[in-house]
Amino acid sequence: DQVKYLVITAVLLFFETRVNLVEVEKAKRPTGIWRILDAIAKQLPVILLVLGLSLNLLLAVSAGHSSLAYCQLGACRWLRLGPITIQVSDFLKLGVMLYLAKITADFQARGGFLEEAGRTTALGMLMQLLMDSYARIKGRKERDGVNLKSQADVSGRTAFSDQVNFSGNNYGFNQGFNTAGNSARVNGQGNSLMSGVAKILARGQASGWASGEILRKSYQFYAKFFGVLGISLFLIVVSQKDLGSAVPLGVIALTILFVAGIKIWKIMILFAVILALGVGMILSSPHRRERLFTFTGKGDATTDYHIENALITVGSGGLLGVGIGNNVQTAGYLPESITDSMFAVVSEMWGFVGAVAVIGLYVHLFMEILKVANTSENLYFRLVTMGVFAWLFSQVAVNISAMIALIPLTGITLPLLSKGGTSLLITCFGLGLVINISRFTSRTEISDDERNEEIKNNLRVSRSSRLGGRR
Template identity: 40%
Template sequence: MRKHQTDKRIFIATFILVLIGTIMVSIIGPSYTNIQNIAYGRNDDPNQTFKSQILYVFLAFVTMIFFLRLPLKQVEGEGGKHKKILNMTSKLPEILMFGSLILCLIMYISSLTVELPFVRCALGACRWLNLGIFQLQAAELVKFGALFYFAKICTEYREKGGFSGKKEHMTSRGDGVLRNTKYSYQNKTRLADAKKQKGKVGELTSEIRDILTKTEGRVFWLKYFSTLGVAVFFLVVAQKDLGSALPLIAMALAMLLVSGARLKYFLIIGAAGMVLAVLALSSPHRQERLKGFLQGDSSNAYHINNALIAIGSGGLFGVGIGNNVQTAGYLPESITDSMFAVIGETIGFVGISVVLFFYYMLLSRILKVADCTKESYYQMITIGIFAWLAGHVVVNIAAMIGLVPLTGITLPLLSKGGTSLILNMAIIGLALNISQYTMRADLTDAERK
């Protein structure tokens, strides 16, 4: 597959969303900092929030460019002089996944015993690594590791015909397109069976094939369910972070769906989801949130009520810059979880429509890249990127308009944040990189390199 230009619409949508978010932080940041100073007796610079966001945006774009320029074919390993790179990176998904889980385990132990100097805890949960001038959220690292790990194991199992019994290339719509199976494991065994089907050797080969297939299946599902279960446990129970667990589950399910897994496995995941719901509701503060959402009690639904007031008061064109009322101490987490409501109040329905349009552009183009990607591993990664971002967008906006209880999940590219913004830009840079190797018939010769 010849390399061509990146999908420009992904970059344009990303740039505009980050720009809108940065502008909103510059507008709301001073009042947010002043409120924090009054509440906690601090004397921080009112512009500190905006300054830190500028630093995060700079680091995020640098990270995006790094992943955009990353030589995928070299990392993937095609032999030759890049063999050392392959040896170094072949276990990278496992290192990222299990390294982040070990980090979560250390932080969980810290919350139960003695708080470690490099761990920051708040409200009974240890979620952040304190790196001096920068704080790293462990949940984001878990999602980042899960993106590569689940993509790898789903690709390997699908390439062996584990999901459908034949080697396929599944598009993002889920319709299988048969690949050349001349050198596939299944085709080799079928040729062997055809030649030896009348003899004992053929029967033995068939039995061995069935045993290997069943063994590989058990190993795959053990890896899948155990890793997902441990990750969700650390996020929901240990770190009390249900919001981060939802996009993680969305990623894992999306990859499984595109791989062509059977319905019974989704039923198993559904049963596990019910267990997850019970664990989530075991926390008193989540019970209060759910009670406030269902009953509309003013004391328990304070956040949602003020978010709805902010969106409603914005009207068609908003109250204008500097005229916000809800952000003056009424709307909690105004520059993080509640950014969608802040945009609604400031620039109204028109502003919200613009934001939703660029989210649609971003997500639809990422899905298009997945649909046109030839390499199974890259396709899985792109599907995971889509599910990651879409999960954040849908859950956050649904909470702000009162459709679901609050989960504390941020709005990608718009909300203030360090780790989340940088990793969101990293996966978008990876999607841009993969878009250079898609099967696009609409490209002219001038667009190809």
């Protein structure tokens, strides 16, 4: 079964690393089969999101009523499609990651996350309120023969004829506006003061209207973002009863928002909401409550079996391990020894040194992914890279922490080591995206170096010509 997934993964990685995502972003049209692949790559976020949602909905409908769904340990995570069995949540995580990265990058390109937008709108509304109040109170009588009506009209027209630009979007306000009302009059000493106030108020109104447009797009973005995230979490947690797979999805969403530039306190609020929902889901499920009681030391011998044998397996490896093929705990003692408990098996086989080496390899992989994200100038590529990082890092951290009893058991696999064809396929797909982005970044860095070298050569030639002219 694993051989089929290995072949599919190898073919997928070949095409994935060959398709030039940069040309897709620039709307270039290659010929032949690459045109089809580029067209697919351009709509990849939507395609994978629809695929993931469709598979999860099919699993939710067929669970308990059809042979398509395969359930184990109280969770229905797998879908039988002919000769293969797939874990549908992995497809959904990949699709959601790419879709959230795409809409976030598009929103940011249109001026998203303008922290001043809401404050500017509120300020414009407050100014308009004060302006109208002044017009009603002071505009009833004419004092000292000074009429500021024309001044206010001119101020309003001047302010509203400006073109307000927010990230490339022009919002033109070309209509006249009487900022102080038809009967606003003050004394001579307040003439220049009220003229300036009227101008400020008019500009505040224009900013408020423009900011209102930004806020409208902000609401649309957040509706898409949290709508897709909420539906995905519902399908995974409620329908499949798989709380562990929802952890990477939440981490991915928080990471994308953080990299895009949202304020930390907003992320903390979102994290608190997700944490509260997670605690509620744990307390509402007897099976999850047993895992929590086991972690706190209040479980019985039956519920403690998995975590106790995992600790025994990790500790029995010693410094250098028992060697390949000499494992004792995997002979029927350690549950899920080749899937969820793979890190414990590695620790027993290769010991403390082998476990540290595996962790070191993961750290090296994560550092390389972060390096690619840091050097990428395209926001969408950066968000995708950071999404892959958050996804893999959360799975590795949760799996290893569960095996050494730092957190309750969650059922999350160890990427690239645990058995699972779907996990291997989707993980390699994500890493293939990072490799593709890295190739583009490397070409950019090389071209920059060549450009810098060309500038230096031009400076040398210019300096030599000046010296020759002086002689």
